[in-house]
Amino acid sequence: TACMEAGRPVDSEMKYRLMVRQLQCEYSGIQNESFIATKVSQYSCQRKTTLNNYNKKFTDAFEVMAENYEFKENEIFCLEFLRASSLLKSLPFSVTRMKDIQGLPCVGDQVRDLIEEIIEEGESSKVKEVLNDERYKAFKQFTSVFGVGVKTSEKWYRMGLRTVEEVKADKTLKLSKMQKAGFLYYEDLVSCVSKAEADAVSLIVKNTVCSFLPDALVTITGGFRRGKNIGHDIDFLITNPGPREDDELLHKVTDLWKKQGLLLYCDIIESTFVKEQLPSRQVDAMDHFQKCFAILKLYQPRVDNSTCTMSKKLGMAEVKDWKAIRVDLVITPFEQYPYALLGWTGSRQFGRDLRRYAAHERKMILDNHGLYDRRKRIFLKAGSEEEIFAHLGLDYVEPWERNA
Ligand code: DCT
């Protein structure tokens, strides 16, 4: 019972805000007039971005373009489309005329052209071209496998492979332990995690963690904390209030799951954090926390019993009554918890812009461990996310408004 739940009544409060926003937008004509484009910040951390996206037609198109550039490792163009997508997601109205985007930041020539095409034609030939592109289609499939990134996709594509089935059939390929699990549970993992599944896993994680550390704080982060009702995984942050740290906690938790037959895959990364070190941007890792990338076996409560008995009677294979779910567990020291929470809540673009804002506007370095003031040469302590925004001189943005 001492097991605490961090966070707030996201659901009811968020629903209320969405309702208000919807009402506001029924007056979108008025809203449009009072909207001042030149006052929109280029940083998503200075905007509010709920899941109520009035410009999905455009943002979906931008995201395809961004992904294609990501596959081509063209970071600049990729980011240009991600920023534009994020900006249009924050607009309180649907863009219907070129006039609507006048004066907005993050709209370069490529983006403008695409918007124009979609307004005029209803769709974009460039996006269609990408969606039909052989390389894009192959990379899209390959990267949908857990453990497969752009580098591996590149290698497989050069070998002439084009589909997940072709990769699976090629027995000469040397797969990592992660990729093997990725293929083994492929169907479950691509099918996305629902909010109900996230809640069920959340209970399991909290119960297990609190059986070892009763005072531990276990918080769901990532997309689910931002109010999304689906995700590709479930992210958890775990901390223990007070000075005591337990390096063994993650091992104890995963060992127990292994014994219970619930652990389908697990990779524990030990902490690489050095206290004296300045905040540093690492290319390959988000942070230095001890963490675990796991695949859990979640038994499905709504199994149709009659189907089970029927298939047994008929000598058929038993109906699978579980689903493989990707779970990330991250352990943080208590004093770094607000910074870790801010980073792991995302969105990815929101986090990028927070760090860019800190560096360019405040001469500060922000990462998942802390905030360093380069002028004062001190680390700024924070007891909550609100305090981090305050250190940065930013208005607080609620988790469900960080869907940039
Ligand atoms: N994150 C980040 N940089 C990365 C990966 C993750 O800043 N390279 C942060 C942002 C979100 C959080 O960690 C969790 O990551 P994901 O699970 O990838 O994102 P998500 O928003 O939870 O999306 P999804 O719903 O697909 O899980």
Ligand code: MG
């Ligand atoms: Mg996630």
